Amino acid sequence: MLPPDLVAGCKQHRVLLAIAFLVVFPLLMPFKAIAVNILIYGLFALGFNMLFGTLGLLSFGHAALFGGGAYACGLAMLRLGLPWWAAILCAVVAGMALAASIGAFAIRTRGIYFAMVTLALAQCVYFIFYQWVSLTGGENGLRGITLTDIDLGPIHLNFVDPLTRYYVVAFWVALALIVLSRILASPFGAAMEAVRENEARARACGYDVRATRYLAFILSGGFCGLAGALQALHLSIVPIETLFYTTSGLVVMMALLGGMGTFFGPFVGAGVFLLLENLVSLWTVHWQIFVGASFIACVLFFPRGIWGTILLGRAR
């Protein structure tokens, strides 16, 4: 546990600290590709955490928002011929639109029902994309999303270079962190806290609990859509599995590992998960046993997650 003053100080400068971390992070990683993956999944977990950590809503359908963003980015580039940055913006809008449609049904339910409804609707999205071969490539996934050169006026960036690619992704992640931090510090952020802390009281104060949740779901969709777009650009392909429910499970695990409700926890969770996967799989094909064991240990002994425990100590 860190001293509370230090934690409060970190909280105040959370965006600057997080960006500083993004800058030095690839230099600490064995392969740049892992660093890119950690950023993308961290961003995905961050979007998920906005609903789960900030509002206590456990969604099992976030694969649809992430995958939807990935497909939207790919389709915008391949079918509409949009530039890469415009495709990313399309993905953000697509993530929010999907969240708005899934949320319209799911937000009426709570707890386990919310998880089930989001899961079912996300699976609907998966099957639609699976069947609509002419648009999405079906089970082969969406292929051929190539981004090699980025021209920013006088500056020319080579997206194939691992480090350049990392910093391009990191730029978008940093933008997302700034936006998220503003949302959390806004009056709406206060409303979300109130709804999480005590729904009945929030309602009596005058907050529309359902509308608050709905807006949070849509915003969450934006972050997940962005993560999906970066994933599409990074892989040059959108595998159909991106939309499958296992992706939803993955992000739940990452968010729990890192620490729900913490600002930077999702990146820690994604990092630990992907490093375990990459390092243990060098040694044995049964890497999932180790990831699963650490997940169980984390839930049982460190319910605040890795980052939450570092910041606040073990929950009593």
Place this chain on the structure above:
Amino acid sequence: MSEIILSTEAVGKSFGKFRALSAITASFPKGKLTSIIGPNGAGKSTFFNLLSGSLVPSEGRVIFEGRDITGTPQHRFAALGIAKSFQITTVFPLLSVHENVRVALQALVSRYQIWRPRTALPELAERADALLATVGLTDRRTRPAGSLAHGEQRALEIAMALASQPRLLLLDEPTAGMSPEETRSMMDLILKLAAERTVILVEHKMKLVMGISDRLLVLHHGELLAEGTPDDIRANDTVKRVYLGQREH
């Protein structure tokens, strides 16, 4: 009779086959402190929840300032001018005492703003401090609300209820679980609040409210048994019979 702020027309509530409250017609005069009393299980809380909008009546209507508010969603009540405190202490436990009140104030000004920082509404922070002073919690302002003593949390709840500047304040057993000392200071606070607005209080300790109420409603088995001034109620034989043998606290 003075102006009526809130009235019910044959309002009733059933839970499945159980009839918790049957056809109560009552009115609450503006600017007065009215207490709803009755033994445990009399339907007081059900009646309170119908008045405060937590429950939708199975039949009948609730009229506030001449408007039919039956079935209005709970989150609109604050803007209408009705605020309530809960029977079970209900605060935002992890937020600071000050933030509890600030967020209650904010509910009427800004609910969906996602881009401006909340500190850009400094007048809310000032008004929160003023409200904390009203209920005597100024020296607790930075503590998490969940760490306060029971009586202090109840006072905080009242500060939050006052945030919407309600014309009607509904209090559900505000002294439940309090020590005699806390009870006394809560009663003082209620009297202070009642000087400026209409208050409706639910209480099962009859003695407690006799001294401070302008009017009383007595419920028993889900029906309105009697209503009137404390003197009327004291003199009422049926009320005496109902309360006889009831353990008075």
